[in-house]
Amino acid sequence: MNVIVHIDETNKWPTVLSNLSHLYEHWQQSHDDGIIELLVNGEAVTQVRQDADIDLTDLYRRGIDVAVCNNSLQ
Numbered sequence: 097m098n099v100i101v102h103i104d105e106t107n108k109w110p111t112v113l114s115n116l117s118h119l120y121e122h123w124q125q126s127h128d129d130g131i132i133e134l135l136v137n138g139e140a141v142t143q144v145r146q147d148a149d150i151d152l153t154d155l156y157r158r159g160i161d162v163a164v165c166n167n168s169l170q
Contacts, residue, residue, distance in 0.1 A: 097130040104138030109150055120158050132158075137165035 099119065103112045112134070119132060134155065136144050143150040144164055152162055 097128060098133070099130065100133045100135055102135045102137075103140045104136075106139050106143055108140070109143060113150075113155075116155060116160060120160065131161065133161040133163055135163050135165075137168045141165060141168040 101112060101116055101119075103109065116132065116134060122128070123130070123132075141164055142148065144152065144162070155162060
């Protein structure tokens with residue numbers, strides 16, 4: 097199964113990161129296979145820039161893909 101998690105509001109980061117962590121842990125325990133992707137657009141894009149305070153390192157280590165809307169970046 098593949099899952100896309102979407103975020104577009106900066107105040108939702110704690111919830112989204114927690115949900116991704118729990119989903120990943122569940123998949124590891126149940127040996128599910130698939131792709132988890134985080135789709136970032138709208139105002140939440142400001143938090144994925146290099147100088148932002150949101151750290152996506154753990155997502156990358158776990159193999160969770162992060163897709164950022166190019167229009168929102170501009």
